Amino acid sequence: MTKSSFFASASALCLGLLLSLGPASQANAAAKCIKGDRKAPYTIGWANIYSVPTWMKQTQGTIEAEIETLKKQGLVDKLVVTDAQGDANVQIQQIQSMIDSDVDAIILIAGSSTAPARVLAAACAKGIAIINFDSLVDTDQVTAKVNTDSAQWGDQAAKFLIDAIGGKGKILVLNGPAGVSVSDDRRKGADAALKAHPEVTVVAETNTPYNVAPAQEAVTSLLFANSEIDGILSLGGALSAGAVLALDKQGREQVPITGENARQFLELWKEKGLKSWATMQPNWLGAFATYTAVQALEGKDVPAFVKIPLPVIDNSNIDQYLARAADFPADGYIYSPYDEDLFKKLLAEQ
Amino acid sequence: MSTVGSSRQAGALYWPVQLRRNVGVRGLFAVVMAFLVAYGFLFPGLFTASGFAKFTQSWFPLALVAMAQAILMLTGGISLAIGAMVSLGAVIAATTMTGPLGVAGGATAVALTGVGIGGATGFIVVKLRLPAIVVTLAGSFIIGGAALLILPRPGGAIPEWLSDLLAGNTPAAFVLLVLIVLLWKLYLATPLGLSLYAAGENPVGAYRSGVPVDGARVAAYAISGLLCTGAGLFVAAQTGSGDPIIGTAFTLNSIAAAVLGGIGFLGGQGTMRGALAGSLLLSLMISVMFFLGFTPVAQYVAQGLIIIGAVAIPQFRKVQR
Numbered sequence: 001m002t003k004s005s006f007f008a009s010a011s012a013l014c015l016g017l018l019l020s021l022g023p024a025s026q027a028n029a030a031a032k033c034i035k036g037d038r039k040a041p042y043t044i045g046w047a048n049i050y051s052v053p054t055w056m057k058q059t060q061g062t063i064e065a066e067i068e069t070l071k072k073q074g075l076v077d078k079l080v081v082t083d084a085q086g087d088a089n090v091q092i093q094q095i096q097s098m099i100d101s102d103v104d105a106i107i108l109i110a111g112s113s114t115a116p117a118r119v120l121a122a123a124c125a126k127g128i129a130i131i132n133f134d135s136l137v138d139t140d141q142v143t144a145k146v147n148t149d150s151a152q153w154g155d156q157a158a159k160f161l162i163d164a165i166g167g168k169g170k171i172l173v174l175n176g177p178a179g180v181s182v183s184d185d186r187r188k189g190a191d192a193a194l195k196a197h198p199e200v201t202v203v204a205e206t207n208t209p210y211n212v213a214p215a216q217e218a219v220t221s222l223l224f225a226n227s228e229i230d231g232i233l234s235l236g237g238a239l240s241a242g243a244v245l246a247l248d249k250q251g252r253e254q255v256p257i258t259g260e261n262a263r264q265f266l267e268l269w270k271e272k273g274l275k276s277w278a279t280m281q282p283n284w285l286g287a288f289a290t291y292t293a294v295q296a297l298e299g300k301d302v303p304a305f306v307k308i309p310l311p312v313i314d315n316s317n318i319d320q321y322l323a324r325a326a327d328f329p330a331d332g333y334i335y336s337p338y339d340e341d342l343f344k345k346l347l348a349e350q
Numbered sequence: 351m352s353t354v355g356s357s358r359q360a361g362a363l364y365w366p367v368q369l370r371r372n373v374g375v376r377g378l379f380a381v382v383m384a385f386l387v388a389y390g391f392l393f394p395g396l397f398t399a400s401g402f403a404k405f406t407q408s409w410f411p412l413a414l415v416a417m418a419q420a421i422l423m424l425t426g427g428i429s430l431a432i433g434a435m436v437s438l439g440a441v442i443a444a445t446t447m448t449g450p451l452g453v454a455g456g457a458t459a460v461a462l463t464g465v466g467i468g469g470a471t472g473f474i475v476v477k478l479r480l481p482a483i484v485v486t487l488a489g490s491f492i493i494g495g496a497a498l499l500i501l502p503r504p505g506g507a508i509p510e511w512l513s514d515l516l517a518g519n520t521p522a523a524f525v526l527l528v529l530i531v532l533l534w535k536l537y538l539a540t541p542l543g544l545s546l547y548a549a550g551e552n553p554v555g556a557y558r559s560g561v562p563v564d565g566a567r568v569a570a571y572a573i574s575g576l577l578c579t580g581a582g583l584f585v586a587a588q589t590g591s592g593d594p595i596i597g598t599a600f601t602l603n604s605i606a607a608a609v610l611g612g613i614g615f616l617g618g619q620g621t622m623r624g625a626l627a628g629s630l631l632l633s634l635m636i637s638v639m640f641f642l643g644f645t646p647v648a649q650y651v652a653q654g655l656i657i658i659g660a661v662a663i664p665q666f667r668k669v670q671r
Contacts, residue, residue: 097637112595
């Protein structure tokens with residue numbers, strides 16, 4: 001009797017200990033794909049899909065800067081860069097080469113949301129930390145994914161514009177290329193706010209590449225057809241700069257417009273005294289992905305998905321952005337400032 | 351023709367003839383060998399079963415589309431729809447194989463689509479006497495659009511076992527490639543296959559000699575289509591899914607591989623082994639430059655230099671002679 005109750009209480013105690021240890025050990029558990037057998041300094045592989053666009057060059061710049069910082073801390077000794085030249089098959093081959101050369105981490109902008117799944121699973125099985133940002137893959141065989149929310153982008157832009165034109169009026173909607181997921185997702189994100197305000201009429205929409213010239217051309221012809229425009233919902237890139245230039249060339253009055261952090265647009269915003277709003281896909285996603293990869297390799301738990309809050313530029317802080325304009329290429333993007341504290345906060349918040 | 355002579359004579363002639371056919375691509379073979387040796391030296395894992403398997407898997411789809419383009423160029427044709435056909439093959443495989451059709455049904459659908467579209471393209475080009483470059487450019491939009499209709503966004507699935515079989519840690523892709531090359535050799539021994547070169551080099555002369563010129567050319571388009579959708583099936587297996595634009599880059603790469611391999615644009619000139627070596631060089635280049643630690647910008651420059659070099663070496667030798 002006493003014996004069995006002793007056993008019962010002892011096993012209860014053990015069970016309690018196990019239960020209390022369980023969550024604690026889970027919190028200390030390594031992130032996905034991490035086995036703990038890799039030691040600093042690490043080799044980081046940066047599998048880019050296409051290195052030519054300015055946004056990509058600036059992103060690579062933030063990665064290289066972060067690598068320099070991590071080198072000084074003795075955490076990283078080498079950065080290996082590949083460029084798939086837009087070909088998802090080549091990207092798979094290059095990721096395979098990274099596995100073959102036994103890099104410790106792969107940071108990745110995917111050329112296809114599905115194609116790299118199997119090669120990434122192979123990398124994950126070898127204990128390579130994989131941080132995927134910007135263009136995401138569908139597989140969960142990665143350490144973490146990092147991105148902003150495109151739907152939120154569209155929603156916030158639409159809300160600003162509706163507010164700026166007083167809840168009613170005729171607007172143009174400028175989209176990126178058709179069939180591109182970022183462009184589709186931003187447009188879908190704007191839908192709810194537009195539907196909630198039936199007095200806001202979308203008189204026309206455009207689909208152009210995220211460049212000034214095609215957007216300017218498209219808006220110019222729309223302006224001829226529509227003598228009355230109260231606002232422009234532009235969903236990214238250099239589209240807004242094209243629209244502002246089109247209005248200017250026709251001698252039309254500028255209207256409230258949304259946009260992205262393209263330097264040319266921010267400068268026009270100031271020059272023309274616009275009432276505007278802009279957000280961004282921050283280039284430092286690259287630096288943050290690099291930082292996160294090293295954190296994961298160091299045995300820290302990192303969340304499977306890190307949602308980056310959209311930094312907002314409006315008339316209250318545009319001057320702070322333009323003050324730094326000289327540090328950025330003329331056709332580039334003025335991204336919000338970042339430092340290690342921000343990265344720590346982003347990882348802790350999730 | 352050597353087939354007219356006795357079989358003993360033909361046998362004695364076979365190797366000298368084959369060696370002579372290599373003349374134009376010897377330089378390319380040397381460059382490819384150098385790259386293979388360099389790759390093996392930089393990445394000793396190449397000589398393990400899984401290392402060799404992964405390497406041949408990267409090369410395999412490019413090898414197939416290089417063959418697909420070479421067959422057409424040998425008959426004096428060309429296709430700008432190669433990439434779209436690969437995409438179509440991939441999305442058909444990824445949408446049918448896990449459905450009621452199963453793997454066998456899906457593979458049949460992929461094969462029939464390839465032969466059907468390829469044959470139809472050939473029929474339009476040959477019978478309606480339209481320029482191949484225009485027909486296949488228009489075809490690339492139609493076929494690419496069809497792939498997007500079947501699978502608007504990347505998705506679908508390939509059974510896990512098939513992916514592991516074709517693109518796992520076994521050299522299945524290499525074995526398949528050897529089989530396909532043997533089949534090509536067999537095809538060249540058939541009347542249609544024999545007509546292929548004749549139809550490309552001198553169609554009028556061949557026609558007057560009773561060679562089925564039109565039949566040979568239409569058959570070439572059908573085989574080419576089959577190779578393309580087959581490559582698409584393999585890409586789908588390799589990636590475990592379908593992507594409606596996955597093949598885009600194959601169009602240009604197939605032409606590059608064929609031209610590197612000494613296939614002439616005017617038809618009747620070049621060998622399949624040349625095209626295969628050309629595709630192998632394109633694939634090897636990517637891995638070797640990675641292991642040499644080239645930066646992306648240096649890779650762009652090096653790629654161009656290597657291609658010019660591989661094409662120029664035999665020309666230099668000709669000039670010297």
